[in-house]
Amino acid sequence: MHQRIDVKKTMIPIIRMFGVNQYYGRKKALRDINLDIYEGEFIFISGPSGAGKSTLLKLLYLGEAASHGQILVDGVNLSRIVSKRIPFLRRKFGIVFQDYKLISSKTVFDNIALVLEAIGHKRRFIQKKVNSVLRSVGLEERHNAFPLSLSGGEQQKIAVARAIIGDPKIILADEPTGSLDAKSANIIFELLKRFHRRGGTVIVATHDMELIRKNKGRIFYLDKGVI
């Protein structure tokens, strides 16, 4: 199933996949994936659990290398990238996970600041930008809290804040609302839409059809590793 809703195209796709296959031993997780994603698009990758949605996202940020095929991200061929360049590829993405992946021993502020520290920004700039992003997700007062003291919705907001702070071109969200109640899920989706409205590309992997129906975007339906 391949449904086109709203395609905000530029001439060159920001992501291209040609004949991508992914194997785990004998098991084929993805089969012959071919797709183009354009800058500024809002993409849903949908399908049942185990369909290969998370695997497809992992291939984009090189969480895993594709077994076969070619992937181009913003002009970079991932099959030819040298390991030293992988961090620079990952800076093109902001990644949001269902389990938030926040560092429990760091404060909210430090979790978000980590992205800018890794890029090498100065302390003063980091302070300013983190506070501004925290304000935009409505958690400015919780900057000194530790992730485990926050609710699921708040933790996911922090994860989104961390994803957008480095001004990435693309946000990859893997089941971002999977463990949240409806109200929190809406807030998280609003944050993603806000990033999209500013021209960013958003790719959301979700099995929640209700969420897809409520929001506009191009949909790729994955089933047993096939689009």
Place this chain on the structure above:
Amino acid sequence: MIILFLRRAVKDLIKNRFLNAITVITIALSVLIVSAFILFFININDIIDSWKKGIRIMAYLKSDVSPIEPENIEKKIKLMDGVIKTRFISKHDALIQLQTQMKRQSSLFTTLKENPLPDAFEIRMIREAVNNEKIERLAKQIEALPSVDEVEYGQSWVGHYINIIHLFKLTGYALSGLFFIAAIFIVANTIRLVLYSRQEEVEIMRLVGAEDRFIKAPLYIEGIILGALGGIIGMLALYMTFFYISSNMERHLISGFFNIRFFPTEISCGLVLCSTFVGWLGCFLSLRQFLAKNNRI
């Protein structure tokens, strides 16, 4: 960037203080053991050296030798292997020396009709030649000279022990080396434990685009700090033990026989530097393995 790395390293050290305290204690114990061995052998060496310096061979001449004979004997002895210095002590000089040494019993000498002491040679050996076999061989060579009546070498027992002490020393070096290697592996393993406890953090750092040097640098700083701290604590513990033992020796008046000493400042600093290096190396080994394992994430 360096300030940021330093700040992160100190923060992490405080945060993981239990594991880090174990690492510091491990390094300190290793330093203590290795440096105790080194200190022991430095002092044993000093004692052997002082014994070696004291080894001399006395050759007593027959009473009927002509006045020109000692000169010939001296030439022959000087040509012998291992001899560094000879000194002729005439019977007259020997008596004066004896009288000086026995001032309180001077009455003994007044009754003497003639000088009972023989002419003699005091022979010193080069340090490398001081071992039991060589001393014995030289003594036999001198004894074989026709004008020599008797040969005597004090502290001949030293020769017997020197070989044993050499063996002991070699064992000590080998053990110190083994402890050094063991220290590196223990530190590497402890740091690996620290890394595994932070595996998720490293994974997240990589996901947000941190380069390896951003992940490694604070850990290297931590390794260096742990190594230096362990080294300083180990040396302090050694110094305290040394102080306790040496003051006990003084109390029991053994110090007159053995003059023991602590490391000079350069060696103490060298050992702390070595331990700092061990901290760094342990970190390097475990990081290399850890990051290679988690390469793609």
